[in-house]
Amino acid sequence: MTSTPTAPAPTDWWRDAVFYQVYIRSFADGGDDGVGDLAGLRARLPELAELGVDALWINPFFPSPMADHGYDVADPRDVEPVFGDLAAFDAVLAEAHALGIKVTIDLVPNHTSDQRDWFVAALAAGPGSPERARYVFRDGKGPDGAEPPNNWPSIFGGPAWTRVPDGQWYLHLFAPEQPDLDFTHPEVLADLEETLRFWLDRGVDGFRIDVAHGMAKAPGLPDVDFDEETGLFDDHGPDDPRLDQDGVHDIHRLVRRVMDAYPATMTVGEVWVSSEERLARYLRPDELHSAFNFRLLTADWELESLRAAVVDSLDAVAATPAPACWVLSNHDRPRHVTRYGDGELGTRRARAAALLQLALPGMAFVYNGDELGMPDVDLPDEALTDPVWTRSGGTERGRDACRIPVPWSGTEPPYGFTTGDSTWLPMPTGWAGLTAQAQAADPDSMLSLYRTALRLRRGASGDLTWLPAPEGCLAFGRGSGLSVLLNLSGAPVPLPGGRVLLASAGVADGHLPHDAAVWVQA
Known part of the structure; x- marks a missing residue:
């Protein structure tokens, strides 16, 4: 991309940033206990800088009995000893900033640990x-x-x-070990503000707000009119008295007033609502800076589903100050390699999906291991740790499969993740080619694809414009001259005109294969 985009104002750094989600337990262990920690993260920061990410989102590292792996917080203003201490966090923050990487952390306001x-x-x-x-x-x-x-x-x-x-x-909207707070109580609101200021004063650049559509409950706590829960974070609509109540917006206004006193900081909310209009309410000028839109994450690998995900996500933010926010995987949902078919098929589609996600205007979140093409792992029953598994009586396997530790090097488990012999969730054999070390040396690897895409993405700017495309394909352009073609037609299609910048599959014969994407510069 030859054009020089206008750099965003420093206070708006997040508007087109690529965030890297660090699921702290599974990213890197600085010791030998098989659990990822802040020391492990600190040691790997140079590799994240080389990858080209702009910011981190670190999942909860606060003191916790770990009934829900950190989302049951016993003290929101300290560090769980398993992960390190405040000095270790400060060191991560300082070194990330020195490398030009912003740091955002999880905020878990809806509930506490039962041991708080x-x-x-x-x-x-x-x-x-x-x-x-x-x-x-x-x-x-x-x-x-x-x-x-x-x-x-x-x-x-x-x-x-x-x-x-x-x-x-x-x-407790979640596990019994996670009692819900009453946000009509002034001490609860004051405690939230104290937590925000504690971390902002240490220098964090923002927060990912857990269950940002929770916190407020319908007055009188009326019964629900659906018989049973169906799936994790399913949206039962605006009449669900547990979630997405009008009162939640007052809480976000309180958060925004605090954030506005700390220039260049931001919030991104986890808002599981299926209505674009309802999502937009969270993005008003005095509420969240941004919110996850999970349409791309939940879309099928099918042309109209993917196109609708893009259109609806852009429409949701069109009348708000917020940018779109694109997600393919996270710690709560099956990884997209697995969703798209697993094995070679899922990997091929995941490569194309990465070029789709990273070419779209707005913010992008990459879940640790996405850049390696990590799949879900089918774990034995005895290895499962997610409360969803136990609470469902063993009928729902939960989220452990997408939380396997990241493989860094070597040919056998634990693949350089820890100096010990085992990991908190078992790592499979056969991942020697998946490690960061193996992929770094391979120009055709998933890691190399992500590195190149993140570097080239910095030259992309401007709104999205849909372009004519062969049947079964999706094509759009950006104002900077970048054109993107995604081929789901079932057969190779001719490349669009222009200079090929990056392709998810081989295009030497002048054609883009099925289940592939290409970036072209006009």
């Missing part, structure tokens, strides 16, 4: 106490209060209520 001091005090204090008012405690139904206060299901399976010895019940 607040909840321990709430259990001890009893019904009607100020300590219980910070959480959602209610009396049960029935003559002896033995039935839950309402029929809400937990997102992780089973009921969303647990009874305590004195007879009351507390709400």
Whole structure:
């Protein structure tokens, strides 16, 4: 790309940034316990700089009993000893900044761990106490209060209520170890603000806000009108009293007021809503800077599904100040190599999908291991650790398959992930060719594709314009002269005119193969 784009204002660095999601347990172990940590991340920062990412999103590393691998936070303003300490975090932050990489971290406001001091005090204090008012405690139904206060299901399976010895019940939209806070309580709001300022004062560049459509519950906690939960984070629509309530927007306005006092910081919300109009409400000028749109992640590998994902995602932000935000995989969903067919087929499609994602205008998130083409791993029952597995009575396998540790080097497990012999989730044999070390030396590898794409992406700018395309293909251009062609026609198609910058498959014969994508400069 020969044109020189206008650099975004420093305060808007995130608008076209590529974020790299670090699932801290699975990224790199700086020791020998088989669990990824801050020291391991720090050691690998130069490789992330070489990859070409602009920012990190680090999954929770706060003190936690790990009932949900860190999303049950016992202290939101410290570091879990398994991962290091505050000094280790500060070192990651300083070295990332020195390499030109921004650092964003997870914020988990909806709930705490049941071992947080607040909840321990709430259990001890009893019904009607100020300590219980910070959480959602209610009396049960029935003559002896033995039935839950309402029929809400937990997102992780089973009921969303647990009874305590004195007879009351507390709400947990997720696991029982994750009691929901009551955001109508001023101390809860003040604590959220204290957490934001604690990390912003240390120098973090932003937050990914977990369950950003949660926090506010419908007044009176009315029953739901669906019989059972169907799938993790499924959107039951605007009438679900557990999520996407009007009151949540006041909480985001509070967060935004804090963020505005720290120039060049940003928020991105996890907002699982299927309506583009409802998503746009979170992106008003005084709320979130951005929000994940999961349409590309949930789209089938089919032309109209992918095109609709792009169109709808751009439409969702068109009337907001926010850029689009593109995701193919994360720690909650099957990796796209596996979704697209696994093996050679899934890998070929994942290469094409990477060129689709990274050519789109806006923000892009790369999940650790995407750049290596990591697939899901079918783990034995005894290795599963996700609460979804236990809460569903063993009917839903949960999310462990997409959280396997990253393979760095060598020919056998643990592939340089740790100096120990084993990893917190087992790594499979047969991944010698998947390691970062093996792929770095191969110009045709997935890692080399990502490195080149991230370098070339910096020259792309301008809005998306749909272009004429052969039947079964998708084509669009950017204002900087970049053209993208994705071939799902079932047969090779002629390359568009211009200079080929990058292709996901061989194009030496002047044709783009099926299940492939190409970037061309006009």
